[in-house]
Amino acid sequence: MTIRDYPWEPSYATSDIRDDGKQVDVLHDFYIPALSRATRYDRVAGYFSSSSLAAASQGFSRFIENGGEARFVVGMQLDPDDAAAILQGDEQRASQAMLAELASSQQWPSAMRHGVELLAWMVANGYLSLRVGLRVHAKDGSPQPLDYAQDGYLHEKWAILGDGQDELYISGSLNESRTALAINAENINVHPSWEDWGRKAIPQKHRNFKALWQGNHPAIRTFSLPEAVEAELVKIARNAGSLREIDGTPMATHTKQVREKDELTPSFAERLRFALLRLAPLLPGGERVAIETTPIEPWPHQRFVANRLLETYPRNHLLCDEVGLGKTIEAGLAFRALWLSGRASTIRVFAPASLTSQWLVEMAEKFYLSFVRRTSRKGRWERIDLLDGEPMQGQGQMFDAPLEIISTGLVINRHGGRLLANLPETDLVLVDEAHKARRQTPDNQTVMPRFNKLYQELQGALYGKSRTLLLATATPMQLNRVEAFDLLKLMPSAGAVQFSEDLCEIFYRVRDKLIHQEPMAHYEGEWLCRYLNNVRSSSPEQWHFVNEHVLSPFGKTGLEDFTDRSLEPMIWDEVQPALSLLAPLGRSMLRHTRSLLRAYQREGLLNANLAWREVAPSIIPLGGIERDVYDQLQEYCADLASHMAANMEEGRQRAAIGFYLSFLRLRFASSFHALHCSLKRRLDKIQQTLDHKAQQVATSDGSREELEELRDDEVEGLVLKHRTESDLTWEQGAVSRLIATMDKLPATPRKMRQLLEHIDQRRINSSDRVRQLVLFTRYTDTMEYLHEELRRRLPGCPIGTFSGAGGTLRRAGEFQPERMDRTTIKQRFVAGNIDILLCTDAAAEGLNLQSADLLINFDLPWNPMMLEQRIGRIDRIGQHHTQIQVLNYLYQGSVEEVVYSRLVKRFREALTVSGELQFSLLPIQPEDFEDYAKAEGEEGKIDEEELFRRAQEHAKRIQERQQLTEFKAEEQKAAYEHLEAQQRREPLPVSLESIWRIISESAYLKALGGGVESFAQGDAFRLVDVPGVPRDTLLTTSRELFEHGLGAEDRRRLHFATYGDPVFEKLLDYMLQPFEAVLAAWQTRKPLSALQLGGQRWTTADDLLESELPEGGEIELVARAQRLPGRQDDRVGRQQKVMLDAAAASLAEQKLKPTPDTPNNQIAELDRFRADVNQRHGQRVHLKFDAPDRNGMLALKDTLLWPVREKAAGLQVDADPLLLSATRDVIYRQLGDMKKDSRTGHEVAKRLRESAASMS
Structure with a gap:
């Protein structure tokens, strides 16, 4: 049966008389025939009330025969205080109001009781989804009564029914009052999609419903059904007897299905297989399950990065792959593994506003992680519905979701500090575009660094409140050298050099000597040896990777001789890869380039093609009217900049005017249409400003970061604030003239x-x-x-x-x-x-x-x-x-x-x-x-x-x-191949292959009517009569089939059988209903060693599939010790920086003049002292200093880069030329940052001791 094959009337009204002389019965004449043919039913109902819900249930008794899926938006009528609280995320008030409507169900009239029970059964069994709507003013968002109409919006009642090919749009009274329900009174108009009016109206209604469902409608704010209300509906369904329509018509089909299903149950062996499938991410190797069961095939380097993040968790890292190599994929793989295994329960991504949508979609589509996206401080959020991939919106408090994507624009504005003050401790934080967190003058290293707002918040809040911090940037190599070291200050794995760019420079200076085969001083060799031993203790995973998978046998022996016995390797070239990977940046940075992919391609190790690209310019001449527009635009930009310069308030709008003018030039380069649209909107905003009606756009400090967060329409309103009327009138004329010139452009540019x-x-x-x-x-x-x-x-x-x-x-x-x-x-x-x-x-x-x-x-x-x-x-x-x-x-x-x-x-x-x-x-x-x-x-x-x-x-x-960070592509490839070969030998609890076997070989699912269907790109399993899953939904583990889809004509839903997919999750829950302990273990996410039954124990699905399984028994879940993420230890780096500053303070006191002088003159005596030490035998000097935490430093003395000893008057270090060079740079920067009359040895020493104290 299809919708088109039925002779629909243009309208149905209870007061009408049919051709046979009988009164029209809207339930039997319309709803039951329509829903018998429909597979989709979207309805905008009236109020959340028992009578309204009952009326909306009409025809449901036939709807489930087709595996139908319904979505209803129902309104709520509340007092303003309750509505305002709910709009701010107060779910309890919403629950109380809705539960009151469901109370005393035993006293309802029979029609109402039948209708609500039928609707409740639809909700409980996953056939119906409900969202609740609150009426708000379309302009200011204030709560309003549901029938409010003064802002131009009317709350209508209508619905769309479809069978996958054709649709019906119905509107009219859709009467839902208690009185109307008792007499089944209703008047509706019917508009089929194959007739002119319906063909025009239905697409618009789909857009309206989508806006309502996703929370995007300006006048209706919708939210999900509260858990307490859904639980009450499930209870009503459970307590219902035989289900009936509102007029008492029994749900015969349902009774038959229940009887047949009662006779069918999964075998114990089947449920045992699904139990292992459910708990696989918690078993040994379960984190790899999360990686290997994604719908994408990770590239080798992406697997490596994800596994490295998991092995070293909770260590901080820099994710620095070249553009296009998939930093978001690497992060998503790690997120998914940590989330599914229970090792991380909170993950937050901070990214520029323009990238937050991309993060949201990537995490949902590829990793089935339901993040919420926040770009406003007002509590509005957006997330992706994992069932249909559509975005949804809602309201709630900042940081109240375990998975969040937050615009860095909220961090860098003037309220950013207060925002992050409320940030709870988070298991994992990732900051995208981390290179934007930087010092303000990276080229001037003669003064102390001053950092922008993003770096300050990153260092001051995110570093301290995250157990793991990941910084993602594709451009670490385009940063100034010192800026890369600034990011390293947030990496405790950098060990002793973490907080000092000077110590990082020492390492690379010594290493470069080896690369260029220059002789190395004895003290340099000793220092490098101490540095490498520091790496071995502070970065054991990196040390193991280098030794086991990167170095040749000669290189491994050479590194061991050097670090353990201070014997220089015979061939430094063999140790060179270690010097890159164990370098300050190499220890924390994970970076790959396309050269690695080419290396895989040359050896045929990529399972797909990697094309060669040809990039060519297509140069378009600019002449005639088009040239006139360009010249006039440049004139307008120059004149506006001149006007603003003359009237600018202390330069606060300088960045804004430059940003706006660049925006216009980019719009011109895009299309004349884009520029014309912007200029028209600009003209409107100028007029609104003159009329004092414009909403002014202003940034708190004119910072570039804030400007980049603005929407295009906000950019078009920049630099209108604090302008004189004559100035605005001048610009109005200039923009009008430019628009007039554009109106002369040819139709086809x-x-x-x-x-x-x-x-x-x-x-x-x-x-x-x-x-x-x-x-x-x-x-x-x-x-x-x-x-x-x-x-x-x-x-x-x-x-x-x-x-x-x-x-x-x-x-x-x-x-x-x-x-x-x-x-x-x-x-x-x-x-x-x-x-x-x-x-x-x-x-x-x-x-x-x-x-x-x-x-x-x-x-x-x-x-x-x-x-x-x-x-x-x-x-x-x-x-x-x-x-x-x-x-x-x-x-x-x-x-x-x-x-x-x-x-x-x-x-x-x-x-x-x-x-x-x-x-x-x-x-x-x-x-x-x-x-x-x-x-x-x-x-x-x-x-x-x-x-x-x-x-x-x-x-x-x-x-x-x-x-x-040079690590040659060929060396990377060889290391990763060696590592992957080792990992392949380790058993995997569940793979895509074993997931497919468990589902496709299920006798129970086949008995329900399901089965395997074959397509050109792979196989899929058709699900039938699984509660909450639309009939004929397909599940596949074929990545190729999932990528290509079923084809344009096949409108069934195809889902990937993996963790997080809603259909897969519902299937697991359904199959495991009697196994409450298994379902509870999944909710708590505690690590497990195995599933055990009697004398048998299983850790992999492959073992289980090959075993002869018992027909019953009690499954025992064998617990495994849980690794709790602790706080990363940056004490070594802190104490090393304390020692450097304290030693510098001691030298400043001794070698700088007591009277003020220029930095160069002040540092001259220290330079003479350094030169003298460098020439003396032994090239060392005993330097006494004091530390704020003497015992703390002595406890870590063996991990510091220079030997420290305790003396009666304080501490002593054997200062070699390397340490003297580093202290000299520290002193010089401090001098450059001080006022002329304070550049004395005493004042410099005082400031450096204060720095040491703050670091300690």
Whole structure:
């Protein structure tokens, strides 16, 4: 039966008379026929009341025959105080109000009781999901009565029913009062999807329902059914007798199903297998289960990083893989393993606002982790529904969820300190884009460092409140050398050198001598030996990895002789890999480049293709009206900057004006449409400001970090505050004139014509269909403009879009695009059902689009890293083509053309950088783009030669930084192969193969009507009559099938059979209902050694599957000692820094003048002393000093890098030239940070002793 095959009436009303003379019965004439044919039922009901719920249940007795799935949004009528409290996350008040409606059910009229029992049974068995809605004012969000209409919104009652092909939209009275229920009175209108009105109305209603369901509707805030209310509904269902419709019609089908199911139960052996499946992550090796059962196949280096994070947990690390190699994958694998195994119960990710959505989607899609995303201090959150992949919103307190993704913008604004003051201790914190936490003047190392707000909060709050801190950045090699060492100060695994950039420099200076085969002084060899022994004690896992998997036998012996017997290796080259991996950065940094993937490819060790890329500029001339627009825009920017400079308040808006002007230039480079939209909105905001109606946008300190967190519409409102009326009137005229010039532009700009030419070259047989391509743009306005233009010119071409707002697909020949989630868009594209996919940068993380061989950058970002993110969508392992092409659209003479075309050519001709310098990783910073883009005469403007000079300087730094952590790709590959071979020998509790066997060989699931179905890419198991799972849902363990999907015509749901997937979880819970101890053990997540029954013990599913199992008994869960994450120990690093500062204080007291002088003059005597020590026999001097915690330092003396002894008057250290060099740098920075009249030996010593005390 289908919806289309039934003769629906245009309307059904209780007062109507049918053709046979009988009164219309809405239940039997409409609801039962409709729900007998439907598999989907979305309804916006009235109030959460017993009568309303009963009325909404009509037809449910037939709905479950098709494995139907229903979603209802029901309203609540509350007093304002209760509503306000609920909106702030007070679930208890919501529960109390709703439970009151369900009280005294035994006294209800029979129709009401029947209806509520039927609805409760649907909820209890997973056929119906409920969300509760509160009416709020659409503008200010204040609570309002449900029938409030003064803001223009009406709370309507309507529903959509569908069978997967066709749909019915119903509206009308949908009467739900107690009186109407008693007489079954209702009036509804019916609009089928195959008729004109329904065809137009239904897509809009789907959007409305989606907004309601996800909590995005401006006038209705929805939240999940409170647990207490759901439990009461389950209780009502459990106590119900035979289920009936409101008029008493029995649910015969249900009775039959219950009787048949009562006769079927899983065997004890089956349940035992599912028990091991349930508890596998808690068994020995269970963390690897979490990694090996994801729907993605991790690359070898990703497995290594995840396993390293697990082996060393809770140690801090730097995650520094090159762009496109999957830092989020590595982090997600570790998160999933720690979460499922119970080792981590709280995980928080701090990321720039623009990346929080990408993190949210990646964690949900690839690792089935239900994070909540927060970008506002007001408690609003968003998460991904793991069942259908759709985003949902809600309200709650900050830090009240165990898994959170939080915008760093909330940390760096003026309230950031107060926010993090409430941060609870967290098992694991990850900070993305960690290179943005930095000192303000990294090139000036003659003064004490001053750090930006993000670094201050990272060091002051996150470091202290996280058991494990992960810092993710793809650009550690583009940092100034000292900035990399600043991040190291947050890594206790760095041991003695953790808190001192000077000690890090000593290591690399000594190591570089060995690399360049220069003679090493005796004291340098002794120091290096002490350093390596410090590594062995503070980083045992890294030491073991280097010894067992990296060094050759000669290298291993050489390292052992040097550290244990102070014998220099005969061949230092054999020890070189250890000197990289045991270096200060190597101990904490996990970094890989594409060279490693190429090394795997050369030996055929990648199980998929890795294409070669060709990146080419497509230069577009700028002339005529288009040139006039550019010139006029530059004039407006220069004049606005001049006006602002003349009226600026203490320079507070300097950063904001620069940011706004760069924004306009980027909009121009994107499309004339995008610029026109921005200018129109700017003009509106200027007028609103003049009318005193604008909401002003201002940052607390004009910081770059805060500006980057703003939405586009907020950027368009910058620098309007504190402007004079005449100034605003001038800008109003300038913007109006620019818009007037833009109105003269040709209908098809040159860039659009270029795109159409490239598309024409890819047409298939002169049709509208084209060979697949992906197009990226920075802005949604541009994407929507391109979509409309291409839709009009290529009506037969299927075109998809993907942006921060989600995805759409306009099928060939259709006018209206269809909304789709991220996973479906990806599957449709990879399956070849989309020819052109238009994306904004919201898609530049996590979408795998490897079926396309062409990527067009319609505009270019001013951050080369973002460009690499874009290219990485098609340049991936598994790319279908051997070569891919990237076309970059560039206006001739623009900043993008200079950087991405001319500078690239000059670099290829004139610059050689060790390692692989990819085109997209051109060493240009966003600030360089901004300075070159400025108009002539604008402050800070640079020319092309200065731009190239800066790029050369950046490249030089990259080269130097690469040498800090050099670990050759071939050596990495060999080490990882050795390590993987060892791990493969270790048994895995459960694998994807054993999961498939347990499900597909289940006699019980087959008896229910389920079975295996085969597809081109793999097999799936069809589930039938599993409570809470829609009928004919498919489960698979085939990564290839899950990646490709079932095909455009098969609308069944396909789920991956792994931990966290809602269908898989419901299946496990259903199969294990009698095994309460197993389910309880999973909830507590305590580690287990084995499952035991009688004399048999099992630790792996493979053993269990091959065993002859008993028919009954009591399962014993064998406990395992739990490793509790403790606080990382940074005492060695602290005491070493205390010793350095205290020794420097002693030297300052002795060698600096007692009268003020310049830093160079003050340090001159100390330099003479150092030179004298260096020339004397023994090259050492006994230096006495005092420490704030003398006993603490003596307790750790064997781990310090210079021997410390106790003396009567304090402590003494044998200071060699290395220590004297480090103390000299400490003193010099302190001098540079002091006022001229305070630069005395006594004052310097005082400050250094204060520094030592604070560190101690």
